[in-house]
Amino acid sequence: MTQFIIFIGWTGILMIEGFCIATLIARITDFKQRLALALPCAALSNVLILFLNTVIHVPLKPAVLLLEHTLVVITIFFAQKNVRLILVQPCKESTTMNTKIVRSFCRTILLISLLFSFSHAVLLPSYQIDSFTNWTMRSKISFYDHSIAFDTDESRGMAKPQYPILVHSLQIIVNEGNREWNDHSANAILWLLTLSSFTALFLLLQRLRGTDVSLLAVTLLISTPLLGFHLAVQYGDIHLVTMLLLSLAALLLWLEEKNMSWLSLSALFVTASVWTKSEGLIVGLLPWLCLIALLCRTSNKITVVSWHLAILSLSFLWPLFLIIRGLGLTPHETDFHIAFHPEGFLQALSGLFAAGSFGVTWFCLACAMLLLTILAYRKDPRVDQTMLLTSLWGLAALVIVLFTYLFTPNVAFLLSGQSYYRPLMIPVSMLILSCFASWKLDLHKYK
Amino acid sequence: MKSILLPFSFFAVLLFAIPCKAENVRIRPVLALSSDQSSILASYKEYSEGSVQGAGSKLRISYHSSSPLNGYIAILEGTTYNPANLYHFLLPADAGGTATIDLTALTTWNGSAHSYYLNFLSDADDTDAEFSQMQFLQTTAGDLIGASLQHLMQVEPYWISSAHFLRGYTILGIPFSILLELLTLIVIGIILLRKGTRALAPVLCILIASTFLYALRFDVDLLVYTERHLNEWWRKHTYGEARDLYSVSDALKNDIALHPETSASVNVCFDSTDYYAKLVRYFLYPIPVSITGKQEDKMTHVLVTRKTQWSYDGTILHCGEINQRAKRIQTFNDGSALFSLPSS
Structure with missing residues (x-):
């Protein structure tokens, strides 16, 4: 019971903190949106606090962390009090038989995913092998050490200190105050983060394209087999995906509403992605910067970047920290031996179109993108060309993943099935989002 | 040491389908990796393997054996098979009868001719099992339709x-x-x-x-x-491939808690994947758990899990490189066994 109270207490603090951050950064009035964005925002502030403690050698103890979080909450609370919020009238939507059918269907799929993820992530104990090494194991070791663990020899169970610590930090904070590590608390907070992230994504998309398109998009994302499976798996991959999706959704809203606050939120989440997994730097931050450069008018580019420099600079803290500690940026030393590996080509293709990780998603996505691109080229009014441009982010992520597994020794992981499929969750989800954003669908027209 | 003899005699029969009803025992193989095979692999005394080639929806085996036989079947891809596509079935003891193996249960089956890998394991020290005939039964349209539906409904x-x-x-x-x-x-x-x-x-x-x-x-x-x-x-209190290891971890913690004066250290003795050892290491931390399987100083407990060859005579435990006096604390349904070691 005590552990449950501690979990609720810390979750409450994180929610308040994140709510204030969302209000300060995004400047939105919608209570539901800020509430949904709270935990994803707090995940970043929490990891920065634990990182600061690591750098200045302050032990991770409950009283210390409570004090630090309280100070952050107070500071942000007073900072956001004077923020002028932007009121946007919600779009009025009517429902037809088509929309009712779509919504019922989507809710059924989402309910099944919710049942599966909740049962496996919260009710059942940790099960996946990487939880016992790089993820929850490291969190547990760090909890007992009262500092982030940087083991390299796996004698205690972890060996990849290069992994960024956003996920670990959340697991650690909800256990602070417990005498012993609580496995369920550690997994439950991550499940809540996933739930919040997808809820926030739905609400942001709803603002952009209405309830039905938003519901379709989120349902399609969650029902992508491997992604849906990972809702119950406490690896960093799903959280990297959700951070990038939130960043992209905020970017889309910036393009639509021309409100700089959304771009700030996008910058915040792309920064969070770098703190979630090292891939966040390569498939997150760098393509994001390139996309901003492409989308902004020349005169605005410098203004936009400098405006967000403070947020974006937080992305480089962890890589710099690793370099200073002499740890290297990746646990795989051979990542930089570049040569084409033809033996992986068929497997890579099969992984996209024939195997079970993505079902028919990649095929349908490719068809949709081709069609939308042709129509955008013809300046068809049913396709938003600017929104479609954001698909360059997902395409860049796809190219990077394919390059990594076909042109470096990581092909071994592709052939053994250990990796390749998980990183592919990033481009597939981002491209789905870009497609839905660029398609001006009106279900009410089809009766 | 298990003898690797080939007491069985069976031979491949290319079929010309004999349209007749399947009789006696009908067997539907299940995916081998969907259940724990370690107890089967730990207990068999003799085995025989080979291949049969042909086309058909069922394989009828005429045999006799005074004890049950664990059978494994897979469709060969060249000269090898994918372990993820290996199927298990049980041939009951029979003084002289037939068993019909439903080949449509194999998700890579498609009605055309295949080479099938077959392996039979016997727990008997001196088995009398003999196979007199193996023949394929012709595939019908119903078999194809039924197989299609079955394959689609096979759980991931x-x-x-x-x-x-x-x-x-x-x-x-x-x-x-x-x-x-x-x-x-x-x-x-x-x-x-x-x-x-x-x-x-x-x-x-x-x-x-x-x-x-x-x-x-x-x-x-x-x-x-x-x-x-x-x-x-x-x-x-079991879960997926981990099975009883959560209970094992709890039992270990409880036993260690009974001796708070001793600095506990656990060693896990296992074969193949270290998944199981890492699971126990996670749940036991900060109690140190070694997954080397080697004799180490200051070990207080040994966990034997997913190990095919090991022995305990009531006093001495032999497992991998561990050969030590031990006291069995508990055994579990998944074959795991927990031992405590006397303090030196």
Whole structure:
């Protein structure tokens, strides 16, 4: 019971903190949106606090962390009090038989995913092998050490200190105050983060394209087999995906509403992605910067970047920290031996179109993108060309993943099935989002 | 040391289908990796393996054996088989009869001629098992339709590797996703030919519907996992491939708590994947758990799990490189055994 109270207490603090951050950064009035964005925002502030403690050698103890979080909450609370919020009238939507059918269907799929993820992530104990090494194991070791663990020899169970610590930090904070590590608390907070992230994504998309398109998009994302499976798996991959999706959704809203606050939120989440997994730097931050450069008018580019420099600079803290500690940026030393590996080509293709990780998603996505691109080229009014441009982010992520597994020794992981499929969750989800954003669908027209 | 003799005699029979009813025992193989095979592999005394080649939906085996035989079957790809596609069945003891193995249970089966790998294991010290005949029974249209439905409804295995990739579904050896993609391509091709790019919405709807169709199939498996895993956890405190290891971890903690004055150190003795050892290490931390399987100083406990060759004579435990006086604390349904070592 005590552990449950501690979990609720810390979750409450994180929610308040994140709510204030969302209000300060995004400047939105919608209570539901800020509430949904709270935990994803707090995940970043929490990891920065634990990182600061690591750098200045302050032990991770409950009283210390409570004090630090309280100070952050107070500071942000007073900072956001004077923020002028932007009121946007919600779009009025009517429902037809088509929309009712779509919504019922989507809710059924989402309910099944919710049942599966909740049962496996919260009710059942940790099960996946990487939880016992790089993820929850490291969190547990760090909890007992009262500092982030940087083991390299796996004698205690972890060996990849290069992994960024956003996920670990959340697991650690909800256990602070417990005498012993609580496995369920550690997994439950991550499940809540996933739930919040997808809820926030739905609400942001709803603002952009209405309830039905938003519901379709989120349902399609969650029902992508491997992604849906990972809702119950406490690896960093799903959280990297959700951070990038939130960043992209905020970017889309910036393009639509021309409100700089959304771009700030996008910058915040792309920064969070770098703190979630090292891939966040390569498939997150760098393509994001390139996309901003492409989308902004020349005169605005410098203004936009400098405006967000403070947020974006937080992305480089962890890589710099690793370099200073002499740890290297990746646990795989051979990542930089570049040569084409033809033996992986068929497997890579099969992984996209024939195997079970993505079902028919990649095929349908490719068809949709081709069609939308042709129509955008013809300046068809049913396709938003600017929104479609954001698909360059997902395409860049796809190219990077394919390059990594076909042109470096990581092909071994592709052939053994250990990796390749998980990183592919990033481009597939981002491209789905870009497609839905660029398609001006009106279900009410089809009766 | 188990003798590797070949006491069985069986031979491949290419069939010319004999249209007759299957009699005696009908057996439907199940995916070997869907259950723990370690107890079978630990207990067999003799085995025989070979291959048969032919086309048919069933394999009728005429044999006699005074003790049951564990059988394994897989479709050969060249000269090897994919362990993920190995199937298990049990041949009951029979003084002289036939068993009909349903080959359509193999998800890579498709009615055409295949080479099948067969392996039989016997727990008897001196088995009298003999196979007199093996013949394939002709595939019918009903077999093909039935197999297609069965293959589509085969549950995606919930393996440790599932977080890395999902196998997906195959129908008569063809990936279901490929079939669905072809169907989708035909439908949207027809729509585009008739209406051109005016049909953007219908085409995109077809693509979404196709994606959801596959998702619906997978969601059925998610429901199956939810029911199955919650059920086994609440009733038996087991979970997937980890089985009893959660109970093992609890038993270890309880035993260690009985001797707080001793600085505990656990060693795990196992074969193959270190998944099980790492699970125990996680749940026991900060109690140190070594997964080397070697004799180490200051060990207080040894856990034997997923180990095919080890022994305990009531005093001395022999497991891997560990040869030490030990006292058995508890054994578990999944074959794991927990030992405490006397303090030196």
